[in-house]
Amino acid sequence: MAALECRGVTKVWGESTDREVVALQDIDLVVGRGEFVVVIGPSGCGKSTLLKLLAGLETPTAGRLLHGGQVISGPEVDRSLIFQQPSLYPWLSALDNVAFGLKLRGVPRAERHRQAEEFLRQVGLREFARKHPHELSGGMQQRVAIARALCVGADTLLMDEPFAALDVQTRYQMQAFLLDIWHGTGKTAVFVTHHIDEAVYLADRVVVLTARPGRVLDSVSIDMPRPRSVVGEAFERYRALLVERLRAEVARAFQEQELVEMLDTRIK
Amino acid sequence: MIEGLQAQPAAAPALPATTASRARARSSARIRGVVVAGVWWVLSIGLVVVAWEAAAALHLIDPVILPPPHEFIGEIRNQAQFLMPAVGVERTGANFVALTAIVASVQRVLIGLFLAFVAGVLTGSVAFSFAIVRKLTLPTVTLLAPIAPVAWIPLAIVAFGVGDWSAIFVVFVGIYFTLTLATVKAMTNVDPVYVDAARVLGARRGQIMRHVVLPAAIPALFDLVRMNLFGAWMGVLAAEMVGVNTGLGAIVMVGRSMMNMNLTFLGMAMIGLVGYLLDAAFGLVQRRVLWWRRATEL
Numbered sequence: 001m002a003a004l005e006c007r008g009v010t011k012v013w014g015e016s017t018d019r020e021v022v023a024l025q026d027i028d029l030v031v032g033r034g035e036f037v038v039v040i041g042p043s044g045c046g047k048s049t050l051l052k053l054l055a056g057l058e059t060p061t062a063g064r065l066l067h068g069g070q071v072i073s074g075p076e077v078d079r080s081l082i083f084q085q086p087s088l089y090p091w092l093s094a095l096d097n098v099a100f101g102l103k104l105r106g107v108p109r110a111e112r113h114r115q116a117e118e119f120l121r122q123v124g125l126r127e128f129a130r131k132h133p134h135e136l137s138g139g140m141q142q143r144v145a146i147a148r149a150l151c152v153g154a155d156t157l158l159m160d161e162p163f164a165a166l167d168v169q170t171r172y173q174m175q176a177f178l179l180d181i182w183h184g185t186g187k188t189a190v191f192v193t194h195h196i197d198e199a200v201y202l203a204d205r206v207v208v209l210t211a212r213p214g215r216v217l218d219s220v221s222i223d224m225p226r227p228r229s230v231v232g233e234a235f236e237r238y239r240a241l242l243v244e245r246l247r248a249e250v251a252r253a254f255q256e257q258e259l260v261e262m263l264d265t266r267i268k
Numbered sequence: 269m270i271e272g273l274q275a276q277p278a279a280a281p282a283l284p285a286t287t288a289s290r291a292r293a294r295s296s297a298r299i300r301g302v303v304v305a306g307v308w309w310v311l312s313i314g315l316v317v318v319a320w321e322a323a324a325a326l327h328l329i330d331p332v333i334l335p336p337p338h339e340f341i342g343e344i345r346n347q348a349q350f351l352m353p354a355v356g357v358e359r360t361g362a363n364f365v366a367l368t369a370i371v372a373s374v375q376r377v378l379i380g381l382f383l384a385f386v387a388g389v390l391t392g393s394v395a396f397s398f399a400i401v402r403k404l405t406l407p408t409v410t411l412l413a414p415i416a417p418v419a420w421i422p423l424a425i426v427a428f429g430v431g432d433w434s435a436i437f438v439v440f441v442g443i444y445f446t447l448t449l450a451t452v453k454a455m456t457n458v459d460p461v462y463v464d465a466a467r468v469l470g471a472r473r474g475q476i477m478r479h480v481v482l483p484a485a486i487p488a489l490f491d492l493v494r495m496n497l498f499g500a501w502m503g504v505l506a507a508e509m510v511g512v513n514t515g516l517g518a519i520v521m522v523g524r525s526m527m528n529m530n531l532t533f534l535g536m537a538m539i540g541l542v543g544y545l546l547d548a549a550f551g552l553v554q555r556r557v558l559w560w561r562r563a564t565e566l
Contacts, residue, residue: 055468057464057467057468075467075468075470076470077468077469077470079468080468080469081464081465081468083461083464083465085461086461087461087462087464087465089462089480089483089484091483091484100466100469100479101469101470103479104466104469104470104471104472104475104479105470148469149468149469152469152470
């Protein structure tokens with residue numbers, strides 16, 4: 001059963017202006033229920049755009065996006081997006097941040113705090129309920145953001161490089177932590193990253209996008225038992241495969257970029 | 269083993285051993301900081317006062333035009349004279365006339381600022397939310413904003429007479445337009461990720477405005493009100509000098525017209541002190557209300 005489907009999705013930014021950019025072209029992608037899909041690709045390939053489309057924050061220029069068989073026409077609480085940059089509200093405590101979605105729905109204060117506290121406990125931050133975002137570390141902030149998404153009852157987590165700003169140690173912890181959450185709840189996850197190690201460690205399946213305009217270049221199932229070890233022959237094999245896939249694309253993107261710049265300077 | 273235990277007490281004082289002792293050290297450092305700053309204040313003011321008194325004692329300056337501090341501060345005993353031309357507000361016993369004048373001026377500034385803040389944020393929010401309102405109003409508002417509060421005084425006096433509302437109007441109109449513009453700008457500058465996060469969590473337009481855009485924009489608006497505090501203070505005093513004949517501004521002018529510079533200087537000293545205290549109080553409120561910004565921006 002498909003949780004998310006993209007059918008011939010194309011997204012053009014700044015359409016019919018001179019800054020027109022084709023971010024995504026003709027994307028076909030099916031994400032199964034409970035599947036953990038990681039999307040990788042050269043920078044600027046439209047990975048984030050894809051997530052915004054799935055979240056319903058943007059509308060596609062062409063094609064259709066479906067969630068549970070229903071056409072996505074706007075944001076819904078069952079699909080939550082977790083951002084790369086800090087997105088917690090600095091004027092709210094961790095608890096109130098987690099409870100924010102419930103507040104919007106008109107859940108009474110005591111009840112939403114009770115629920116939010118439960119999710120904070122799940123992400124291991126119950127003692128930090130009264131703290132404010134600036135008092136939390138980057139990793140803690142992202143955990144609160146995950147709790148916030150879970151608290152509104154999202155069955156699909158869309159994550160846009162959520163750990164990119166964290167240091168390597170915290171990053172490893174957060175990856176393991178995310179897998180715990182995902183395992184326990186059977187949620188569908190679409191995770192964007194440019195870290196190949198992260199992709200191999202987390203994914204059921206890695207989708208590789210091409211350089212701009214983003215197309216689906218390949219889809220690689222990671223057939224390794226969990227919990228995975230980041231050292232070992234199997235891990236290295238997948239890693240090498242994805243590196244090889246990406247390297248050609250990055251080189252192409254790079255050349256194209258240089259060409260564009262060359263043309264730009266010539267026009268000037 | 270025993271050696272290690274014995275070594276402990278000797279090493280302990282060098283390190284901040286407990287959180288309690290660290291907190292104590294921190295607070296005593298803060299007190300020391302305040303005392304040191306206080307000493308510099310006293311020295312700085314004392315230097316001016318001593319120079320002034322010395323110049324007067326040596327007859328280098330004319331005490332009728334520049335009365336030395338001890339003389340014009342002594343003038344506070346003669347508050348009954350404020351009542352004569354009715355510059356004092358109410359007859360509450362001659363010793364508190366200066367206080368009622370202060371209260372009158374401060375009240376006008378605060379009421380004016382409060383009304384301008386509410387009205388400016390409301391107008392700005394509407395202009396931010398509806399493009400048609402924004403496009404219709406902003407050009408006019410942009411032209412009205414640079415008119416200084418003082419420039420509104422003649423209109424205020426003609427329209428509202430010489431009472432409180434004249435002075436309040438000057439403050440209000442002097443910063444209302446600026447604040448409206450600032451509201452639109454602050455709301456436009458709200459990090460889009462805050463808005464996207466709210467949308468993903470199921471927020472509707474009105475909810476985004478109320479729960480995200482408004483609280484995110486408030487700190488910038490508070491800053492602006494504080495920056496305009498002195499402008500508002502000036503506006504009220506000027507209004508009191510030229511028409512509204514009560515309050516601190518009026519006291520200064522009465523001193524001039526009676527050729528009593530003691531009174532003028534006393535008024536000036538009170539204007540300076542009260543203006544400083546107003547700003548300090550604002551800073552305090554700002555830190556209290558916007559405590560979450562302290563760590564990053566304030």
